[in-house]
Amino acid sequence: MAGPELASTVRLMLNGAPVELVVDNRTTLLDLLRDRLDLTGTKKGCDHGQCGACTVLLDGRRVNSCLQLAVAVAGREVTTVEGLADDEPHPMQAAFVAHDAFQCGYCTPGQICSAIGMLDELAASWPSAVSTGPVRLDDAEIRERMAGNICRCGAYPHIVAAIREVAGGD
Amino acid sequence: MTRFWQAAPSVGHPLTRIEGLDKVTGRARYAGDVAVPGLAYGAVVPATIPRGRVLNLDVEATLAMPGVLAVVHRDNAPRLTDIGEGTLFLFQGDRVAHWGAPVALVVADTPERAREAAERMRVDYFPEPPDTVFRADHPGLYEPEYVNPRNPTVTGKGDVDAALAGAAVVVDAEYRTPAQHNNAMEPHSATAVRSDGRITLHTSTQYAYGVVPTLSKLFGFAPGTLRVLSEHVGGGFGNKGMPPRPDTVLAVMAATLVGRPVRVTLTRPQLWPLTGYRTPTAQRIRLGADQDGRLVALEHRAALQTSRLHEFTEQAAVYSRPMYGAENMRTSHRVVALDVPTPRWMRAPGEAPGSFALESAMDELAEACGVDPVELRLRNEPAVDPTTGQAFSSRRLADCLRVGASRFGWAGRDPRPAVRRDGRWWRGTGVAGAHYPARAAPTTAHATALPDGSFVVRVAASDIGTGARTVLTQLAADALEVPVDQVRVLIGDSGFGPAMGAGGSMGTASWSWPVVTACRELAGRLAAGEPLPPDGLTSTFDSTAAIGARADYARYAFGAHFAEVAVDVTTGEVRVPRLTGVYAVGRVVNPLTARSQSIGGMTMGLSTALLEESSMDGRFGDWVNHNLADYHVATNADVGEIDVTYVDDPDDELNPSGVKGLGEIGIVGVAAAIANAAWHATGVRQRELPITPARAAR
Numbered sequence A: 001m002a003g004p005e006l007a008s009t010v011r012l013m014l015n016g017a018p019v020e021l022v023v024d025n026r027t028t029l030l031d032l033l034r035d036r037l038d039l040t041g042t043k044k045g046c047d048h049g050q051c052g053a054c055t056v057l058l059d060g061r062r063v064n065s066c067l068q069l070a071v072a073v074a075g076r077e078v079t080t081v082e083g084l085a086d087d088e089p090h091p092m093q094a095a096f097v098a099h100d101a102f103q104c105g106y107c108t109p110g111q112i113c114s115a116i117g118m119l120d121e122l123a124a125s126w127p128s129a130v131s132t133g134p135v136r137l138d139d140a141e142i143r144e145r146m147a148g149n150i151c152r153c154g155a156y157p158h159i160v161a162a163i164r165e166v167a168g169g170d
Numbered sequence B: 001m002t003r004f005w006q007a008a009p010s011v012g013h014p015l016t017r018i019e020g021l022d023k024v025t026g027r028a029r030y031a032g033d034v035a036v037p038g039l040a041y042g043a044v045v046p047a048t049i050p051r052g053r054v055l056n057l058d059v060e061a062t063l064a065m066p067g068v069l070a071v072v073h074r075d076n077a078p079r080l081t082d083i084g085e086g087t088l089f090l091f092q093g094d095r096v097a098h099w100g101a102p103v104a105l106v107v108a109d110t111p112e113r114a115r116e117a118a119e120r121m122r123v124d125y126f127p128e129p130p131d132t133v134f135r136a137d138h139p140g141l142y143e144p145e146y147v148n149p150r151n152p153t154v155t156g157k158g159d160v161d162a163a164l165a166g167a168a169v170v171v172d173a174e175y176r177t178p179a180q181h182n183n184a185m186e187p188h189s190a191t192a193v194r195s196d197g198r199i200t201l202h203t204s205t206q207y208a209y210g211v212v213p214t215l216s217k218l219f220g221f222a223p224g225t226l227r228v229l230s231e232h233v234g235g236g237f238g239n240k241g242m243p244p245r246p247d248t249v250l251a252v253m254a255a256t257l258v259g260r261p262v263r264v265t266l267t268r269p270q271l272w273p274l275t276g277y278r279t280p281t282a283q284r285i286r287l288g289a290d291q292d293g294r295l296v297a298l299e300h301r302a303a304l305q306t307s308r309l310h311e312f313t314e315q316a317a318v319y320s321r322p323m324y325g326a327e328n329m330r331t332s333h334r335v336v337a338l339d340v341p342t343p344r345w346m347r348a349p350g351e352a353p354g355s356f357a358l359e360s361a362m363d364e365l366a367e368a369c370g371v372d373p374v375e376l377r378l379r380n381e382p383a384v385d386p387t388t389g390q391a392f393s394s395r396r397l398a399d400c401l402r403v404g405a406s407r408f409g410w411a412g413r414d415p416r417p418a419v420r421r422d423g424r425w426w427r428g429t430g431v432a433g434a435h436y437p438a439r440a441a442p443t444t445a446h447a448t449a450l451p452d453g454s455f456v457v458r459v460a461a462s463d464i465g466t467g468a469r470t471v472l473t474q475l476a477a478d479a480l481e482v483p484v485d486q487v488r489v490l491i492g493d494s495g496f497g498p499a500m501g502a503g504g505s506m507g508t509a510s511w512s513w514p515v516v517t518a519c520r521e522l523a524g525r526l527a528a529g530e531p532l533p534p535d536g537l538t539s540t541f542d543s544t545a546a547i548g549a550r551a552d553y554a555r556y557a558f559g560a561h562f563a564e565v566a567v568d569v570t571t572g573e574v575r576v577p578r579l580t581g582v583y584a585v586g587r588v589v590n591p592l593t594a595r596s597q598s599i600g601g602m603t604m605g606l607s608t609a610l611l612e613e614s615s616m617d618g619r620f621g622d623w624v625n626h627n628l629a630d631y632h633v634a635t636n637a638d639v640g641e642i643d644v645t646y647v648d649d650p651d652d653e654l655n656p657s658g659v660k661g662l663g664e665i666g667i668v669g670v671a672a673a674i675a676n677a678a679w680h681a682t683g684v685r686q687r688e689l690p691i692t693p694a695r696a697a698r
């Protein structure tokens, strides 16, 4: 038989606003967003850290929100796809539309958050598996660094084009 | 009212997706995203034996767990009508037909509680020895009455054996493809909401209308009881086609029992046994030709698997029927029913595995005759459909091959294998032809002119990523002769009436038929001065009679694929730096979304060529790699340069829009083009997919 259920109070900054709520300790950040806060832009493709659909920015870095327990992100800053646009869409969002960098759109919020996080990693000169010297943005770097976000619709060439445009590589 | 009769045809322009901004901002709600007050959550308890009976379910202990509202199982589930669809006949008895089949559904007030209780539920079984492994020589193989969707099992003409015996050149080879799973990124999800004796079902389906008659018969619902909504669908690739998947039945059952809205979202591993897959195939091809490569005989025999729950026979040998001309031809299928989940549609069902076999064998024939593989195909162009004798409404395979050869830089290719070593890589190039049927199915649509000058079009289409909403808007705007921003196309609601689903590359052809016809009629009524009532003026069209009245033609889209492949000399790793796809698909309504569909199809073709294989553990009847870490699909890093182009393909014998559909043809033949290129690189023939490093290595 199961033991007693445990719950905790969690406070975090979500898309720039403070949030406080009591959560079942088993709740992932992904399910907190989707099931408790009605922020369903972040998608669940696998729930196992295998597809990238649930990618959000945690203190500015891209993470799979299905692999974060909600209680473990207490006190931190979370940005989801809903938090990227002000009045205007984020340039990455606009570029995805212009380049038709998606079909069904289900992987798209994760791709966009991942792309934004990825460009910061590039700017910080983090090397990837295909880097051979000083880190420079090219298609091979984008493909490698975006390989954790599966798009079953196969929009990859358009995703690369959208990211390249935002990064100024066009 | 203001109305602009400006001639600004939208068809042919790369309009960005109507719902694009909703999708990139996270506003687009898919089935599992819809906010519903009082929602409860259902979690499936899957069978852990491949065959046998459920002896005992420990319902009481499960009900005692925190938050559990109900357990749905064989003793309390609504009684269903047996409609001959075993995958949906859930909880009606104690038989277990395959590993992973639902034996109960736990409903709780939170997803965490539902899942924990489902995982802890104790089930006792009486297991029986299973038969789960497909083999080309399985003694249970038989000829079914027909193959999908309703094709003859066997076709033939002439005397294949005699022609082969007298042929100057013969190719006789067996090709194998593994079980593959569609794996759309959005897992199947159904949310059933009951109110006032009616049920609204939000579900992830390619066929919003089709769910209604099936579930209504199953549950015995009166007409008007069930409404299905699917505004946005996160991919399907056949996996969310007909029949509805078990999540829909489970959600309706649970909502009925607990008196609250219930959501059932399958987990990624549950998609493997519950939602369908492409059968493994073993295909034997025998080709006979004269010394110049002109076919005298063509035989294609396919062996396939189905389940014991339902006979579903993938039409793999159908690919060979209209493709290349020969005086003597035979195609046939045999299927074996195993203790496994039921196979279903997966992108280009039949044509995808069938083209791997035939287009690979054609490459072997080219080698044997010493004829260039493009030229070989041109030499075997038939004047009419070689199986039925029907004229083609249009057939531009030769154009596709020639245009592709020129774009790809095929001219001057050295035909010898294994002579291009470039550092750590063997390099090669390959080609394959492609076709896919151009069909349409009866659909009803409504076009309404509103007093503010705008128009609303309603049709129960589904946009699973194809761009359906966008291209229908363009077609409707042109038919009404107004700019696209004056037209709103509403889809994904079964209440709009009978409509084909997004499947078989039939969506745009089927939906646009009544959309365009109703819009033209409406424009005519307005132009004739018919008064506009306050709630709008509506024209409705049902395409059933018009489709039935079409002339007798063989209608197909054609295409050609060219691949460049590099094989690592040491590891056997296969890379595809370049793919070219050329298509004749009738009219291209939107070149932007069309290109996305084509690169998507080619990418899935690449993925099946190199990566995809569901591995059956014969002891358990379960695929051991049932997750996205172990079942590999192509990622961004696997895909190189993709070149897509369309040749002119005017065809007046199709439908009012002149479209053939292009969702499937992009995958057809790609695996063969890559396998042929891998042979050209290394000299090792690739007759089995996927082309793993071990298979590719020289």
Ligand code: FES
Pocket: A043, A044, A045, A046, A047, A048, A049, A050, A051, A052, A053, A054, A055, A064, A065, A066, A067
């Ligand atoms: S849902 Fe988190 S990685 Fe797939």
Ligand code: FES
Pocket: A101, A102, A103, A104, A105, A106, A107, A108, A150, A151, A152, A153, A154, A155, B185, B234, B235, B465
């Ligand atoms: S757009 Fe459908 S999975 Fe990427």
